[in-house]
Amino acid sequence: MDLSLSEELHLFSQELQHYLSPQALQELAREGSFVRRKSKYGGADLLSLCVWFSPKITSTSLSQLCSQLEAATGTLMSPQGLNERFNPAAVQFLHDILTQLLQRKIATQSGLSGTYTKHFRRIRVLDSTVFQLPDVFAGAYGGAGGSAHTAGMKIQFECDLLSWEALHLHIGDGKENEQVYGSECIASLEPGDVRICDLGYFSLEDFRAISEKEAYFLSRLKLNTCVYLKNPNPETLRDGTIKKHSEYIQIDLEQFIDTLEPGETRELSDVYVGMYEKLPVRVIVYRLTEQQLRNREKDMPVHIQKENPCGS
Template identity: 35%
Template sequence: MIKENLLEKNMKHIVQEILKVISKEEIEQIARDVGFIKREGKIKAWQFLYLCAFSKLDISKNTLVTMSANLSSTLDLEVSSQAIDQRLNDTAVEFLKEVFTRLMQNNILSNQGVASLWDEHFKRIRIADSTAFQVPEIYKNEYPGSGGNAQISGVKIQLEYELKTGNFMHIDIGPGKGNDNTFGSQIKDTFRPGDLSLRDLGYFSFKGFEDLEKKKAFYVSRLKPNIAVYVKNENVEYYKNGKPRKSTLYKRINLADIANQMSEGEILEINDAFVGRVEKRKERIIIYKLTKKQFVERKEKVEKNAKKKGITKSKNTIELMRITVYISNIKSDVLPNNQIHEIYSLRWQVEIIFKIWKSIFCISAVKPVKIQRFKCQLYGKLILLVLSSIIMFKMRSLLLEKYHLEASEIKSAAIISQYIQKIYLSFMKDHLTSFELLISVFKSIHKNGRKSHRKGKKTFFDILGVCYNNQEKKCNIAA
């Protein structure tokens, strides 16, 4: 069993780190810096932050009367609903934005990464993805949607997430019609040698891949279906002067024909492959043939999204859905072709994060209110999400370190969501007891928040080769 004094020491350290940003003094200073607080008023900055981020209310859904009652019952603060409405203004948005920005930039995000078999090759595993949700039509001028049926207004949140530590490296908030590739170009200068980027089609860019290679970073990406794949042509034609005809140097591969010849679950690597119609770029190409179940799931998802946008997928496009084509600059002796699909599947960890955001913390629950009130809810939720995630991944590292167990992100987030209000208030009132709440969170995660292991299905720890204990697998770890 972990010694209680050691557990207390760990939790006190976490509290000290969090208080660098989320302390009453720091919050009040931020409020003065942005002009949110100019003189003593009925509601203080830390109380307003509580209302927007930690009160378990949705600022754009719950009534002003409910907000007033919550402040009265929880903080003994008597403030009218009209006064609350007046405080939900542009300066309040700037205040919450600044708290969010400092929380993202502060070194409390420097969680210790889990040790894995890939550490020798990949220093960081970075996943960029986006999630979007509809918002009321009245916001269409500031948050135009992506188009298609019922997509008039929307918000898109771009997230770059480091897998081993759980750190949120970048978060960008914009309109639903925002381009993923633009975000990819914005973060290109933050890559370091040894970083591995797992990229979805939205971030596909040959220029981006070139930038990563220049920085001695690595990538695994899906290949867009409309990108031509070539191999060198054995029957090159020549002009009379001996120069080869450029049009005969390469031969295009029909990926649909290859897919028809492959078995379900089969992996095939094309040697000396080139991509692009004009400038042929040499790439490592790996093809994975989906199982029947995977194909049906993908087809249903793609057709559903296409229907929303009012488009129809061609027969050839549907056929190409049977395969996933990957490109990578990682040598096969480091990452064999039979592990490409598996390591790329780690991208789904970010989908778990988005599921937590929407199902547990309800970031997409929005009703038509004035735009400043909506933005206060949006940035309040983001502050809540970032702080909860910091705690969640700290707990994951501690559970692995002390008990060699894997925590479930969804279960852990659900547990933390029940404590986060008390944790925040303890920071504001008597942070000396905050560590006791964190100890309770840790014990609850240890008891009820462990990852469930389904037979034949690998978890995030399994794919990374993290040494831990479960019913099927015992590692030789020194206690």
């Protein structure tokens, strides 16, 4: 069932009250420089305006906001003074609140078993969600199109499944490229980490960079990605140098899948991906059951047709 904006804000306010005390909010406001000195207008006041008092804050006049703030909290502000407090520090403060809420919410989850901690330092999951905004926000948050909306927002979030620590939180345009942000997050990877992400973050260059940091990655394989085996009998030149075109043999994945039974899984170890610079990987191949195939076809857009995944 779809919730109205006021219902969503009510649920959000309940989470705020449960996980963040007024003292914690004020501390976040100081850390993000939203409050630099003792002020009558604090972090709780900003939240009150954005969450509890004014669901339509973008269309409410500054004078009305000041009246609502004074009536609810006793804080007296001039319209000009309030306008000056809607600044980058306020945006960062709201960003920090969302990060803290996610951190404390996921911290209530139970961690994975110790089996995984023996092999990996952190299991990092990176994903995103995108949603539409009113068209008035198109100048700040461009949309990805669709449904006649010109504004949209994308939230990208990464956490560690072993400690349930929030690692990254990024808020940007709905049309923002996931792969670009995924590349930026590689810098914080450490040896022994494993990163799990979906196809939106697929990048052979990123996977190579992750391997160079002695970390690991887990991803689905893009449709047009070719998989190769090392040729046991390559052609050589007179000086013994291997002819480049014969060093690897391309695997016909469609033909390979046809050898599997529905529901069967097979691992291809010691294989390579990449058209030019080959990256050593392991590929897990799974053949869908008839029911799974029908479900996939039901959800697949009608304009998508079957094609050779590696070209001719």
